[in-house]
Amino acid sequence: MSRRGWLALGVTALAALAAVPLVVRRDDVLNFLFLVLLSVALAQSWNVVAGYAGQINLGHAAFFGLGALVTRTLWIAEWPVLAGAALGALAATAFALLVGAVAFRLRGAYFAIGTLALGEILRITVGNVLPEVSTLPTATIGAYRLADRYYFALALAAAAVGVVAALERSRAGLGMQAVREDEEAAEASGVGTLRLKLLALVLSTALAGLAGGLFAYYHISYYPAHPFGPHWTFDALLITFIGGVGTVHGPVLGAVFYVFLKEYLAIRWVDFHLLIFGALFITIVLLLPGGLVEAAARLRTLARRAC
Amino acid sequence: MILVQQLVLGLLVGGLYGLAAAGLSLVFGVLKVLNVAHGELIMLGGYGAFWLWVLLGFDPLLALPLVVAGALAFGVLLYWGLFAFVVRAHEETRIKNSLLIGFGLALATHALAVRLWTADERSITTTYAGAVLSLGPIAIPLVRLASLVLAFALIGALHLLLQRWRWGRAIRATAEDWEAAALTGIDVRRAYLLAFAIGTGLAGAAGTLVSVGYSISPSIGLEWTLKALIVVVLAGLGSMLGTFVGGLVLGLAEAASAFAFGGPYREVVGLVIFLAVLVARPRGLFAR
Numbered sequence: 001m002s003r004r005g006w007l008a009l010g011v012t013a014l015a016a017l018a019a020v021p022l023v024v025r026r027d028d029v030l031n032f033l034f035l036v037l038l039s040v041a042l043a044q045s046w047n048v049v050a051g052y053a054g055q056i057n058l059g060h061a062a063f064f065g066l067g068a069l070v071t072r073t074l075w076i077a078e079w080p081v082l083a084g085a086a087l088g089a090l091a092a093t094a095f096a097l098l099v100g101a102v103a104f105r106l107r108g109a110y111f112a113i114g115t116l117a118l119g120e121i122l123r124i125t126v127g128n129v130l131p132e133v134s135t136l137p138t139a140t141i142g143a144y145r146l147a148d149r150y151y152f153a154l155a156l157a158a159a160a161v162g163v164v165a166a167l168e169r170s171r172a173g174l175g176m177q178a179v180r181e182d183e184e185a186a187e188a189s190g191v192g193t194l195r196l197k198l199l200a201l202v203l204s205t206a207l208a209g210l211a212g213g214l215f216a217y218y219h220i221s222y223y224p225a226h227p228f229g230p231h232w233t234f235d236a237l238l239i240t241f242i243g244g245v246g247t248v249h250g251p252v253l254g255a256v257f258y259v260f261l262k263e264y265l266a267i268r269w270v271d272f273h274l275l276i277f278g279a280l281f282i283t284i285v286l287l288l289p290g291g292l293v294e295a296a297a298r299l300r301t302l303a304r305r306a307c
Numbered sequence: 308m309i310l311v312q313q314l315v316l317g318l319l320v321g322g323l324y325g326l327a328a329a330g331l332s333l334v335f336g337v338l339k340v341l342n343v344a345h346g347e348l349i350m351l352g353g354y355g356a357f358w359l360w361v362l363l364g365f366d367p368l369l370a371l372p373l374v375v376a377g378a379l380a381f382g383v384l385l386y387w388g389l390f391a392f393v394v395r396a397h398e399e400t401r402i403k404n405s406l407l408i409g410f411g412l413a414l415a416t417h418a419l420a421v422r423l424w425t426a427d428e429r430s431i432t433t434t435y436a437g438a439v440l441s442l443g444p445i446a447i448p449l450v451r452l453a454s455l456v457l458a459f460a461l462i463g464a465l466h467l468l469l470q471r472w473r474w475g476r477a478i479r480a481t482a483e484d485w486e487a488a489a490l491t492g493i494d495v496r497r498a499y500l501l502a503f504a505i506g507t508g509l510a511g512a513a514g515t516l517v518s519v520g521y522s523i524s525p526s527i528g529l530e531w532t533l534k535a536l537i538v539v540v541l542a543g544l545g546s547m548l549g550t551f552v553g554g555l556v557l558g559l560a561e562a563a564s565a566f567a568f569g570g571p572y573r574e575v576v577g578l579v580i581f582l583a584v585l586v587a588r589p590r591g592l593f594a595r
Contacts, residue, residue, distance in 0.1 A: 056406065056407075103586075105586060109406055110585060112403075113343075113536055113585075114585050117533065117578045117581050117585075120533060120578055121575050121578045121579065124574050124575050125572075125575060127571075128571040128572065230529060234410070234414060238414075269422070272418060272422070273418075274415065274417065275418035275419055275422070277414065278412065278414035278416075279415050281407070282389065282411040282415070285408055286389070286392050286393075286408070
């Protein structure tokens, strides 16, 4: 499809999704779409740093959690929720810069396990400092409107897809892909690798922080350590890889597929989806590194040949 | 006195950290793949011993060789099914893919364990589980002391195996330089298979000991993977006895920090040490 075709598709999808709350009155449908949109935003944020810059961040939940923590705290202190979310994203990004300056001394697998440890440090510490469940004040619960959360999620998911689409063709995005393919070769040909990796981390964590803010806005009560849990990183990773890592539309496809199967399976077996997705994920890494996107492309080639 | 008691308990659990890390270190050093599902293999080993005890009434000491044998076989299957495909790639891709595959394996194993054994915490409570050796005011739980001794014995046996056995030497040669090893006529693929199976066997042994002196649940995998990783980074690759000492050091450091900052932070201190070592010496403290 041409660039204009993609743009038209995106605008149509956005308009259709924006109209949903006006037409559909069922909360379960809105909740389902909300989860898809949150997953798109989270997966896309991980895709920036891992899919484009090639840095497998296994501590992504730390930034999602920080965004949630700051947003929730400010919102309960009666700040407007959007200002809270903006500051939450800022906090996540500031922390990312601090971490990135050190962590990017580590290459490949060492970066991955280093960030994994970092995420766990934050989760345990937050769980120790804030062991009490965080619940919204009664007045706020009374004024709760699902449609507000839905539009926030829609805007964030659209922004995340927009950022990745803009990045893909940009000079910085091409530089990141060069770093992903071969960091030493990129450095040798004059690409500022550290600067680009930091830029990718900043974009990625700003989106993750906003997604965390959205989480804090959506849930009435949760444990403050919950959004720091490693399963948020794992969700982002699974969705991105199953859809197609390093592509714009892969994580979107992956999110729809993932949330649908997860909700469908959860009716019967809790957590059973992880068995299926774990196995699917291994198959994709071994046999189909491009995910669903690549599978679709291969099918199309086959169909064209058959005609 | 509380500090001394804490340090003793730290030393005892440290032996298990060493044993947990030995398998990971062997696989990482030889195959150059990082199996982040190592903690899940430990968890499976623990449930293997648990099942033998609940269903067949086997004492954990008797279960240990059976679990290790089962884990060795499982390791062979895992290698043929998954990791044999990974080791075909270049070193950089190899480590990244192994990380991803281990991760998928960890998720699937965790979900499977919840289905099979529910999310409850389990442990094997034998008749002698409460036995304590008293040294003045210091109490040493006998079961944990026994697992430290067994862990040391297993590491020692592995050390001898790698030094004396023909294939042990082949494994070490492959770890050092697989191309040179292949040129001297060593079947590198066979060395990979053996190292991976032994690594899985060690995870099974560690799991059995964890289920006796401590407790297991489907979610302990990540925690044990992290412990093993911390020890591997502390001790560097190449020496199994060094890995064991690294495990003891981590156990002591955790105990000292729990004493200084309170129990809830004992996990954090290990991870902070890990990050510090990783950043300062990306190749490990004792690396040559």
